Amino acid sequence: MIQLQSVVKQFEAKNGTVTAVDQVDIQVKKGEIHGVIGYSGAGKSTLIRCVNLLERPTSGKVIINGVDLTKASPEQLRQSRQKIGMIFQHFNLLKTATVYDNIAIPLKLLGYSKQEVEEKVKKYAEIVGLTEKLASYPNQLSGGQKQRVAIARSLSQEPEILLSDEATSALDPETTDSILDLLLEINEKLGITILLITHEMNVIQKICDYVYVLEKGKLVEHNTAIELFTKPQHPTTRKFLNTISQRSLPDSLIEQLNLTGAVIRLTFVGESTGKPLIADVASRFHVQPNILAANIVELKNGIVGNIVVHINGTAADIADITRYLTDNGVQIDVLGGTANE
Structure with a gap:
């Protein structure tokens, strides 16, 4: 048109x-x-x-x-x-x-x-x-x-x-x-x-x-x-x-926390928003994800959720966790942290 x-x-x-x-x-x-x-x-x-x-x-x-x-x-x-x-x-x-x-x-x-x-x-x-x-x-x-x-x-x-x-x-x-x-x-x-x-x-x-x-x-x-x-x-x-969603943390905050492991942003959309994936990660991989920020944005045609979490683990642990989340429809972005060997 x-x-x-x-x-x-x-x-x-x-x-x-x-x-x-x-x-x-x-x-x-x-x-x-x-x-x-x-x-x-x-x-x-x-x-x-x-x-x-x-x-x-x-x-x-x-x-x-x-x-x-x-x-x-x-x-x-x-x-x-x-x-x-x-x-x-x-x-x-x-x-x-x-x-x-x-x-x-x-x-x-x-x-x-x-x-x-x-x-x-x-x-x-x-x-x-x-x-x-x-x-x-x-x-x-x-x-x-x-x-x-x-x-x-x-x-x-x-x-x-x-x-x-x-x-x-x-x-x-x-x-x-x-x-x-x-x-x-x-x-x-x-x-x-x-x-x-x-x-x-x-x-x-x-x-x-x-x-x-x-x-x-x-x-x-x-x-x-x-x-x-x-x-x-x-x-x-x-x-x-x-301006409308907490998609990241200030670099100064990440540095101040001096986090080991990884700070990652999880973006959920569609069916993945209704799954208890954080709880699954905790039980499946024996870690304790620390939620630093979270929000949900309702769009005209769907819902998008963002969670920024700190996961303390080795590089191999982080790789396994991110692979599991990606396989379940979650988009992963690494924001900071230093993975343990």
Whole structure:
């Protein structure tokens, strides 16, 4: 449904040409939720604006439902844009218009009749939970309610694709969760494909099927959410994961503990999360694993568990233990320690 092929976006600056997006390839299938994550300045906002050509790529292709928008006629581009909704970090609501009128604005511009406008406004206000707020003004709403108005406004045009540009960044954690739940509901009930950008790993964790990691305009890693959380390859990805899960211990702590044996991280996913493998290791290999840190991360499509343990044993013992755990579906990473001979 969405294909970006070798997309490049450059800007001219005082010091020369700046490449904000550099040879990025993305493919989003119908009905999926994909997320692009990166730090400030990574090129995320520029990238998502290339999808509906709010920013026209310097080179590359943007293909929506088989139509390359970079080569589309003005009329083709207009028709394609009508099928793409977009929500922003700061809501972009008219302060002097009611909730009803804010949702109705694009419908009136598209020439819908008064009755059609009323039907659509009420329908999508109900979906986002704002039926009782239609006569209110933006300054009477909370941040979460304002974002719901913006979402209803986008949905009122009945798009096939919804683009989210840091839509939860200005919200508190509890409100963020409620908006993410709403996006999940929209995806599941209306079948709308969602592409979002964020710098918050918890957003990726909660709703994304597939993830792209962007750094300095380049795509440095991409994978399913489950694979990315269990087997991150790039340092930037690992930094993001460390913000929500205890995947490692500070080097200073490992050195301070002066541990013999090995400090290892066990990553559990799927069926392995329900097995008493630590207890099995203790009884089978006659060791006493010392749990230093642990957490569970619930993803949209599964659960990932991380446990950092110290095991005091010989190099041969550690090899046998890691082999046993690997055979039972656990991913092993050695973080430190000095194995006994």
